[in-house]
Amino acid sequence: MTAAGAAGAVLPVRALGRPKRRSLAQKLGFAVLGACMAANILFLGAILFFIASRGLGAISWAFLTQVPRDSMTAGGVAPAIAGTLYLTLGAVLFALPLGVACAVYLTEYSPKGWSSALLRVGVNNLAGVPSVVFGLFGLTVFVKYFGFGVSIVSGSLTLGILALPVIISASQEALTAVPQSVREASLALGATQWGTIRRVVLPAALPGILTGVILSVGRVAGETAPILFTAAAFYVRGFPHSPMSEVMALPYHIYALMTEGTHPEMQTRIAYGCSLLLLALVLSVSLIAILIRQRQRKVYHA
Amino acid sequence: MHDAVIDYERQMGMENFHPSLVRGPAGADAEPGRERRPPGPEPKLTARGVNFYYGSKQALRGISIGFSRRRVTAIIGPSGCGKSTFIRLLNRMQELVPGTRMEGEILLDGMDIMSPACDPPELRKRVGMVFQKPNPFPKTIYENIAYGLEVNGARDRNLIEEKVVDSLKKAALWGEVKDRLKDSALGLSGGQQQRLCIARCLAVEPEVILFDEPCASLDPISTGKVEELILELKKDYTIVIVTHNMQQAARVSDRTAFFLMGELVEEGDTERIFKAPRDRRTEDYITGRFG
Numbered sequence A: 001m002t003a004a005g006a007a008g009a010v011l012p013v014r015a016l017g018r019p020k021r022r023s024l025a026q027k028l029g030f031a032v033l034g035a036c037m038a039a040n041i042l043f044l045g046a047i048l049f050f051i052a053s054r055g056l057g058a059i060s061w062a063f064l065t066q067v068p069r070d071s072m073t074a075g076g077v078a079p080a081i082a083g084t085l086y087l088t089l090g091a092v093l094f095a096l097p098l099g100v101a102c103a104v105y106l107t108e109y110s111p112k113g114w115s116s117a118l119l120r121v122g123v124n125n126l127a128g129v130p131s132v133v134f135g136l137f138g139l140t141v142f143v144k145y146f147g148f149g150v151s152i153v154s155g156s157l158t159l160g161i162l163a164l165p166v167i168i169s170a171s172q173e174a175l176t177a178v179p180q181s182v183r184e185a186s187l188a189l190g191a192t193q194w195g196t197i198r199r200v201v202l203p204a205a206l207p208g209i210l211t212g213v214i215l216s217v218g219r220v221a222g223e224t225a226p227i228l229f230t231a232a233a234f235y236v237r238g239f240p241h242s243p244m245s246e247v248m249a250l251p252y253h254i255y256a257l258m259t260e261g262t263h264p265e266m267q268t269r270i271a272y273g274c275s276l277l278l279l280a281l282v283l284s285v286s287l288i289a290i291l292i293r294q295r296q297r298k299v300y301h302a
Numbered sequence B: 001m002h003d004a005v006i007d008y009e010r011q012m013g014m015e016n017f018h019p020s021l022v023r024g025p026a027g028a029d030a031e032p033g034r035e036r037r038p039p040g041p042e043p044k045l046t047a048r049g050v051n052f053y054y055g056s057k058q059a060l061r062g063i064s065i066g067f068s069r070r071r072v073t074a075i076i077g078p079s080g081c082g083k084s085t086f087i088r089l090l091n092r093m094q095e096l097v098p099g100t101r102m103e104g105e106i107l108l109d110g111m112d113i114m115s116p117a118c119d120p121p122e123l124r125k126r127v128g129m130v131f132q133k134p135n136p137f138p139k140t141i142y143e144n145i146a147y148g149l150e151v152n153g154a155r156d157r158n159l160i161e162e163k164v165v166d167s168l169k170k171a172a173l174w175g176e177v178k179d180r181l182k183d184s185a186l187g188l189s190g191g192q193q194q195r196l197c198i199a200r201c202l203a204v205e206p207e208v209i210l211f212d213e214p215c216a217s218l219d220p221i222s223t224g225k226v227e228e229l230i231l232e233l234k235k236d237y238t239i240v241i242v243t244h245n246m247q248q249a250a251r252v253s254d255r256t257a258f259f260l261m262g263e264l265v266e267e268g269d270t271e272r273i274f275k276a277p278r279d280r281r282t283e284d285y286i287t288g289r290f291g
Helices: A002-010 A019-058 A061-065 A078-109 A114-128 A131-145 A152-177 A180-188 A193-222 A250-259 A264-300 B002-016 B025-029 B083-089 B120-126 B141-151 B157-170 B190-203 B220-233 B246-252 B270-275 B280-286
Strands: B045-054 B057-067 B072-076 B100-108 B127-130 B208-212 B238-242 B255-260 B263-269
Touching: A019 A264, A061 A078, A078 A114, A078 A152, A078 A193, A078 A250, A078 A264, A114 A152, A131 A152, A152 A193, A180 A193, A180 B120, A180 B190, A193 A250, A193 A264, A193 B141, A250 A264, B045 B083, B057 B083, B057 B263, B072 B083, B072 B246, B083 B208, B083 B238, B120 B127, B127 B190, B141 B157, B141 B190, B157 B190, B190 B220, B220 B238, B220 B246, B238 B246, B246 B270, B255 B270, B255 B280, B263 B270, B263 B280, B270 B280
Parallel strands: B072 B238, B072 B255, B127 B208, B208 B238
Antiparallel strands: B045 B057, B045 B100, B255 B263
């Protein structure tokens, strides 16, 4: 009784007495949010439909497995697929350990102060650097200074640096999300700090770190500018035979098909085929990573 | 009499290091077979003149207290009195908090745990801890207990399995989990999780167990089970329990220490503390006049 009286004093009774107006506002809110989401789906669907409708015709078993013929107007794009896989794999192999180690240092070891804050700002700024600048950096440092030449190694390292900030910030987030109480539990059992990180913190953060890898793979596989001067070639006879060889890569191949060559109509068809392939590649890599993540989740969260 | 004991311990000081706590050449000199003990009941764990600071704020003022073998000592007091801070000093967990500083001595079997010769991980093996909120690892029930054994160098799978089963039995959890050892520990109830944490602690074979408000997040039935367990463990271990629940202190402890605003106001046999407190502030707290 007194409780109801008190509530009446704070909340005017009429606030509860106008259900129609309130539900109308609510419905309007939902409608706006729903429309925004629909617009997103529409864009995504349009892109997929557009690429698929133009590219599907070009895709065939031969397209996936053969080398290009007749100055890029016939045959397949197998070397470009292989090149993109090599470059992406190389970039992840380089950036994953480096990025995770950096994140571990920043979250677990570095004293919290202006120096680590500065490092964090640096990492975030690295993510904002235009990719063509990474390309020039790779040309100067890896291709020229270290003498790796235009090669898979140079391209992988350049793409790896591009992927670093994504992997670092995702890993940092994942590590910070591991509750302090779990670290304390491990330390209280006589584990060292490093043992705690290796055996408790990193495994618990793994799903989040994998998310960072998924994101970075998606970005790395599709980038053109960083490999422009460091790895890619319009045409290479056959498949790459060593980490030091130039490669064809799907994103660069699309760019080249649309800007160079002598048979634009036939090349455009192949370019759409490549686009569809690149999309499928990125999506399937994401799918694999998501599946791994789900399995991890099952173990960790019953 | 008491002063004589303290003097004796001070003399012994450095020579009496437990071999497992000593790194480097000093460890080779120690004689594990010959443990010299002062006459009379020497406490397992002793704090002397402990001050503790968070930055410039002093949280503990001159705490001196001893914890005896096979006894449960309860530390009671209102929130913010420094009881959790103090118990976390006993296994050097509190030093992980940045910007803190400790003065004074804490002796385990007569050896200063703050000395450079003491390795914190080795100390924490001997002085185990159960925390306020159950904090099992996001691993299976089995792995949760095997973990402590593995970080301490156990490799023999059969031996590990034996210890896991043994620890779960000691923690009165075996019957409830024996068919689901491979399930995630996070699927257990809060009370089961806390007993798992106790089992995990027991597996490492500590000598002292510190309980930091172990029942704060448990329901009365789970609390009862944990209290029973503490009484059972008393037979083998030195136990210190922080609690803000006075009934709990009365139920499980042999000795009680009352903390207030960073000071140890009074310490003594639990029965005496509750029936005939000597300090006015203790009496006020126990009778519920504040806190």
